[in-house]
Structures are given as C-alpha cells and as structure tokens.
Amino acid sequence: MKQLKVKDIAKLWQCEERQVTRWCREGRILGAERIGKEWLIPQEAEKPLDKRTKESANVTNKNVPSDIHFDANGGREHVIHAFTDKYHRDPVSVSFTPYRICPLGAHSDHNLGKITGFALNKGIYMAYGPKMNGIIEISSLQFEKRAQWFVGDTPANKEGDWADHLRGATIALNERYPLRIGMSAVLDGELPIGGLSSSAAVIITFLHALCKLNNIRLHHEEFITIAQEAENKYVGVSCGRLDQSCEIYCREDNLLYMDMKNLTYQNIPTNPMMKPYEFAIFFSGLEHNLASSKFNMRVDELRSAAYAIKAFAGLEYGKFSETYMRDVPYEVYLKYRDKLPENWRKRAEHWYSEYFRVEAGAKAWEEGDIEKFGKLVFESGWSSIHNYETGSPELKELYEIMTRTKGIYGGRFSGAGFKGCCMALIDPEYEEEILKTVKEEYCKAFPQLADKYCAFICHSADGVHLSK
Incomplete structure (x- = not known):
C-alpha cells in the first residue's frame, strides 16, 4: 500500500x-x-467531507463513503445524523449488514445439517469514526446504555448487556490480528429485535468497521468464524453458522442452499416461471433473548441423541461437544430411536425431517414450484412446534393464523422460535388482505400486545459486500 x-x-x-x-x-x-x-x-x-460545504450539510448515500452498497429507505441517513449530533463531526464511513430469514433448515446448522436462507433489504447500520487511543465507544439507538472498552484490554467476561456480542468479537479479532485503533460509533436496526439474526448482523457490521479502521482484510470465512466465536465463547449461545452465512453469502432473488458439514453452498436463482412472491415479517410484540432462552438446552438434547445412538450402535465417538447428528446415518437412527428418551427422539426427528425438507425445498425452488416450497415451510413450522418444541403461545398463534390465511404460500417461526417473529412467503396480490387479517386475528387473541405488534413487507437482497 x-x-x-x-x-x-x-x-x-x-x-x-x-x-x-x-x-x-x-x-x-x-x-x-x-x-x-x-x-x-x-x-x-x-477524502473526508468538508463540513463547511453544502455537500456535507445534505448527506446522502452518494457523498458518505462506504464499502457496503445497499439501497435503503432512510436507515443510513438515520445513523449518520445520530452520529453527527452526538460527535459534532461526520462519520468516516457507514457499515451495513442485512437481516436474514431461514425458510427451511431451522435448528439444524449447529449439528451440521443443510440450510436455506435469504438476506432481506433491511438490516443493521453503523456510522463510525476512528479513536486513535484504542477506545471503543458505541451507542445503540435501540438501547439506553452506551458501551465502552479498550481494544487491547476487553473485559474477559460478559457484562450482561447488549454490547457483549461486540466485546466477544473484539477479543476474537484481536487474538488473530492485534488491534490498535478504536472507534466512536452509533448503530441502529431498521426492524424490531427478535428472530432475524440481529445479533449476528450487529457483530458483522461491527467487525467490518473495526477491520477497516485497523487496515485488516478478512476473508468471508474469517468473518463467519469470528462472529460465531463471539456468540459461542463469549456470549454463551450454542449457535451454528447459519445466520452469519446467510448475511454474507446470500444474493438478491436467489435462495441460498448450504451444507454445514463441508460448507459448500450455491445460490439458486428464482425460476423465471415462478409465481411472484415477497416476504412478510410478523412481530409478536415479545422481546427476544436467545442467551436466556431454552435454545442451548435444545442443542444439547439433540447432541445427546446423537451421542447415545453412537453408543447403542457401536459407532466411534469422542467428545460430547464434537458429536453431531450428521454423524449418524438415518438408517442407524431408525434402528435405535426407540431407545432414546422421548424428548431426545423428538429433537432428532425434527433434525432428520428438516434435512430432507431442505433438499426437497431446494429442488422445488429450482423448478419454480413456490406452492410446494411453501408447503414444506409450513411443515417445518409444524415440526418446530411439535418435535423441536419451540414457540411461545403468541408465536404458535401467529403460525396457526398464517396456515389459514389466503395468499400465504408458507411460513414459520424465524430464529430460535421462543419469542420474536414469524416469517411468511406471500403472494403480493394478497398483501393488503394478509396484513389486515393477521393483525386482526392476532390482536384479538392477544389484545395486551396490540400496541406492540407490527408487520413489515420485505424483499430479498444481497448479503454484505465486503471490502476487497
């Protein structure tokens, strides 16, 4: 250079x-x-913007430098102005990561299953500038508390606030590439928290900014690994690589189809003969907290099923933490499943059925059969409720409403499924009727959440465009 x-x-x-x-x-x-x-x-x-000029006073996508290329409806400008108001100077750049949805492949990536995904045209924005003293000072417009730490001396234990994911990412990055420059930053999300992988999106947005400030260039896989490590080792969530992979590898108008065992993937284009579609996101009004949910317990139950079957079948096994359902052939599972405790068997039943649904769904998408794809998504939602046993009463009600609403091809919980939101693949022709029906029926069932419930229409988008 x-x-x-x-x-x-x-x-x-x-x-x-x-x-x-x-x-x-x-x-x-x-x-x-x-x-x-x-x-x-x-x-x-x-070249930084000169605040004395009209160009700086009227900040737009064109005159704010960024390596992320995305057409948004105000999210970028929102964090830019919030940063300028707070620090009385322009940010040097803006980082963006989209939210993601996973129509098929839920609860399987952590045991090396196959997944599908779309990146959405809404996400997390961060406006930032360097702090040469190595201090990271970051505020979220969705939380009151400002967070601070030093890049070379990040707290070793989590502090229990919204910024723990970013502290974990700082440690993981600093172990690989010593950090010198900190940042002042303001971040915000375009949609409510819960079910759209906002934690992974925040981490990737933050990592991209921190790397740029310190002249570090990560490969795609490094971004994914570091982001996952922040959640696994620091925050304490036993997540896999689904969220991060979708947010980086997805492409507009394509279905991401990925094998988590060998990390191969392809983006399957929307078939020209496919009926039109868009995504509806229905927020239950319940806040989502993955680390305090039963997510980790479900992962352990599934892994326990794999570990037990290996023992029953005389298969080689090692550490519990390195055991995956993918290691157990389906015919071996069928032979020994009756020996498993009921809850372990249910988790395994979901994993195998979801594996087959992903394969069938990828084929249906390739063939342009959106009705079949949607039916598989509804089946996935049913299995998440009855086999994986996730879902609050509110999310289960949203799921049932979706199954009987005209114009919805398919839908299910989004994310861990304990709180948060549901996603649906819908026919745009019925958009207005769908939004009206779901809101009326849900708010009738849970009137106490009527002022917190909300819904959004989204479209597919590219994943993050990382600096080269």
Missing part, C-alpha cells in the same frame, strides 16, 4: 495542506500515521 505525504494528498484532493493536516489530527483519514513530524497517508484513503 503506497503512502503519500500531506502535500501530495492535498494536490490529489485539490485542497489546502493545512486542511489535510487537520483531518489527520482529528483522526478522520483512515490509515493516516504520524512518523516523526510527517503524516503519511494511504494513497487510496477517502
């Missing part, structure tokens, strides 16, 4: 040398370093 002196950058940017020097002192030029009395600046560094 070629570095230029202040006078050379000033000539390149067509501005005064003292202006460039001031930007360097304020930490507004990424990668600028002071060597003795001289500032050295990367040749490809982005």
Whole structure:
C-alpha cells in the first residue's frame, strides 16, 4: 500500500495542506500515521467531507463513503445524523449488514445439517469514526446504555448487556490480528429485535468497521468464524453458522442452499416461471433473548441423541461437544430411536425431517414450484412446534393464523422460535388482505400486545459486500 505525504494528498484532493493536516489530527483519514513530524497517508484513503460545504450539510448515500452498497429507505441517513449530533463531526464511513430469514433448515446448522436462507433489504447500520487511543465507544439507538472498552484490554467476561456480542468479537479479532485503533460509533436496526439474526448482523457490521479502521482484510470465512466465536465463547449461545452465512453469502432473488458439514453452498436463482412472491415479517410484540432462552438446552438434547445412538450402535465417538447428528446415518437412527428418551427422539426427528425438507425445498425452488416450497415451510413450522418444541403461545398463534390465511404460500417461526417473529412467503396480490387479517386475528387473541405488534413487507437482497 503506497503512502503519500500531506502535500501530495492535498494536490490529489485539490485542497489546502493545512486542511489535510487537520483531518489527520482529528483522526478522520483512515490509515493516516504520524512518523516523526510527517503524516503519511494511504494513497487510496477517502477524502473526508468538508463540513463547511453544502455537500456535507445534505448527506446522502452518494457523498458518505462506504464499502457496503445497499439501497435503503432512510436507515443510513438515520445513523449518520445520530452520529453527527452526538460527535459534532461526520462519520468516516457507514457499515451495513442485512437481516436474514431461514425458510427451511431451522435448528439444524449447529449439528451440521443443510440450510436455506435469504438476506432481506433491511438490516443493521453503523456510522463510525476512528479513536486513535484504542477506545471503543458505541451507542445503540435501540438501547439506553452506551458501551465502552479498550481494544487491547476487553473485559474477559460478559457484562450482561447488549454490547457483549461486540466485546466477544473484539477479543476474537484481536487474538488473530492485534488491534490498535478504536472507534466512536452509533448503530441502529431498521426492524424490531427478535428472530432475524440481529445479533449476528450487529457483530458483522461491527467487525467490518473495526477491520477497516485497523487496515485488516478478512476473508468471508474469517468473518463467519469470528462472529460465531463471539456468540459461542463469549456470549454463551450454542449457535451454528447459519445466520452469519446467510448475511454474507446470500444474493438478491436467489435462495441460498448450504451444507454445514463441508460448507459448500450455491445460490439458486428464482425460476423465471415462478409465481411472484415477497416476504412478510410478523412481530409478536415479545422481546427476544436467545442467551436466556431454552435454545442451548435444545442443542444439547439433540447432541445427546446423537451421542447415545453412537453408543447403542457401536459407532466411534469422542467428545460430547464434537458429536453431531450428521454423524449418524438415518438408517442407524431408525434402528435405535426407540431407545432414546422421548424428548431426545423428538429433537432428532425434527433434525432428520428438516434435512430432507431442505433438499426437497431446494429442488422445488429450482423448478419454480413456490406452492410446494411453501408447503414444506409450513411443515417445518409444524415440526418446530411439535418435535423441536419451540414457540411461545403468541408465536404458535401467529403460525396457526398464517396456515389459514389466503395468499400465504408458507411460513414459520424465524430464529430460535421462543419469542420474536414469524416469517411468511406471500403472494403480493394478497398483501393488503394478509396484513389486515393477521393483525386482526392476532390482536384479538392477544389484545395486551396490540400496541406492540407490527408487520413489515420485505424483499430479498444481497448479503454484505465486503471490502476487497
């Protein structure tokens, strides 16, 4: 990476040398370093906006530098203005990660199953700038408490707040690539919290910003691994790689089809003959907290079933934590399933049936059969309720409402399924009728949540466009 002196950058940017020097002192030029009395600046560094100009006063997607390319309806501008109000300067960049939905493949990635997914055209935004002292200072517009820590001395134990995921990510990244520069940042989500992998989206958004500030370039797999590690090791959630993979690998108008055992994937294009579709997201009004839910218990029950069957069948097995349902052939499961405790057997039944549904769903999508695909999604929802035994009364009611609402091809819980939301694949022609019907029936069943319930229409989008 070629570095230029202040006078050379000033000539390149067509501005005064003292202006460039001031930007360097304020930490507004990424990668600028002071060597003795001289500032050295990367040749490809982005020119900060001059707050004296009309261009800066009317911040738009075009004049705010970012490596994430996404057409949003205000989310970017919202965090930019929040950052400017808080720090009285423009952010140097904005990072974005989309939410995701998983129509088929629920509760299977952590045991090396197959999954499907879409990235949505809504997500998490973060406006940020560097702090040369190594302090990370970050605020969320969805939580009151501001979080702070030092990149080189992040608390070893979680603190029980919304920023734990980011502390875990800082530690995981710093173990691989020593960090020097911190950040001031403001983040916000476009949809309510719960069921759309907002935690994974926040982590990836944060990692992308922190890497850019420290001139670190991660491969896709590194982003996914570090994000998963933050949740597994620091936060204490036994999640797999589904969320992070969808948020990075998905492409607009394509169904992501991925094998979590060998990490191979393909994006299956929407068949030109397929009927039109869009996504409806129905929020129950209940807040979602994965770490305090029964999520980890379900994972352990499923892994226990695999461990027990291996013992019954005389198969080789090692550590419990390294045992996966994918290790057990289906015919071996059928032979020994009656020996399992009922709840273990139910978890395994869901895992195998979901595995087959994913394969059938990928084929149906490729063939353009959205009715068949939707039917499989409804079956997945039923199995999550009755075999994996997730779902609050509110989410179960939403699921039942969806099954009898005209124009919905298929739907199920989104995310862990204990609180949060449901997703549905719908016919756009019935959009207005669907939104009206679901709201009326749900609020009639749970009037105390009428002021918290909400619904959104979304479309597929690209996953994160990472810096090259």
